Amino acid sequence: MIEPQIKAQLIKPESYEFAQLQLDSCFSNSKMRPETLMFMLKVAKLYNEYKEHISDAERAESSMTIYAPSYGYQDAHSKLQQKKYKEKMEKAQRKAVAVKEQILQSFKDNMELLMSMESPKREFVGWTAIFDYRAETAGGLKIMGQSLYFLNKDLTEITHSFSDEEMRDVDPDKIQDIYYDFEKELQEVFLGK
Numbered sequence: 373m374i375e376p377q378i379k380a381q382l383i384k385p386e387s388y389e390f391a392q393l394q395l396d397s398c399f400s401n402s403k404m405r406p407e408t409l410m411f412m413l414k415v416a417k418l419y420n421e422y423k424e425h426i427s428d429a430e431r432a433e434s435s436m437t438i439y440a441p442s443y444g445y446q447d448a449h450s451k452l453q454q455k456k457y458k459e460k461m462e463k464a465q466r467k468a469v470a471v472k473e474q475i476l477q478s479f480k481d482n483m484e485l486l487m488s489m490e491s492p493k494r495e496f497v498g499w500t501a502i503f504d505y506r507a508e509t510a511g512g513l514k515i516m517g518q519s520l521y522f523l524n525k526d527l528t529e530i531t532h533s534f535s536d537e538e539m540r541d542v543d544p545d546k547i548q549d550i551y552y553d554f555e556k557e558l559q560e561v562f563l564g565k
Contacts, residue, residue, distance in 0.1 A: 373530055374503050374521055381535075387508035391516065394502040398522065400495040401488060406522045406532035408489065411482050412542045413534075418475045419550050420541075425468035432461035476554065479561050498531065499523040 374393075379385040398405060436457035439450040446454070479486070501521040508514050520539055522532040534542075551558060 373523075374501065374519075377530070377533065378503065378505055378517070378519060382507045383510050384508045387506075387514065389506040391504040391506055392502075393504070396500050396502075397496060398498045398500050400497050401491045401493060403489055404500055405497065407485055409520075409534060409542055410532075411478065411485060412547060413538055415475055415478050415550060416541045416543070416546050418471055418478065419546060422468055422471040422475065425464045425471060429461050429464035429468060432457045432464060436461060472554065472557075475550065476557055476561060479558060483561070496525065498525050499527060 375388070375390070379388050382388060402408070436454050439454035439457065440446070441450070499522070501523060502518060503521060504516060504518050506514055506516055518536045518539070520534040521530050523529065524531055
């Protein structure tokens with residue numbers, strides 16, 4: 373079931389070589405569930421966007437200070453440049469705030485999912501398969517690839533899949549950074565304030 377999907381995504385499908393398959397059971401309270409990974413992927417992408425806006429705001433603020441008046445004097449060009457960078461900074465800050473709200477709303481919308489990970493109830497929901505393979509790039513270099521698949525209970529259907537790139541985006545350190553950066557706001561979300 374998995375090999376045809378992988379070959380369809382390769383630049384040179386004829387270069388495909390199977391490497392390894394790791395099959396494991398998946399339970400309802402696991403962090404390795406498709407729903408949990410989709411949530412984490414969405415939040416991680418939003419957090420990347422948030423960090424980009426924060427970085428843009430900081431760069432604009434830094435550029436704005438270059439054109440600040442010196443010794444009480446500011447020429448017309450410097451005034452114009454300072455105003456331009458101030459507008460860029462404020463725009464990036466507004467975008468960062470909007471993305472932050474989306475992140476917090478995602479946590480609110482997925483509260484039941486997040487709480488289910490803390491549940492002592494362990495219900496078998498299917499299988500996970502980590503599938504490793506080798507294939508050639510467009511330049512002819514043979515590299516390793518890895519994908520994560522979720523299968524139904526009787527191993528007859530792929531229910532979800534995540535590429536190697538998507539799995540890198542669901543970096544646990546990045547999720548910890550979100551909790552750290554938005555600690556106060558997330559406490560309010562979890563406490564229902």
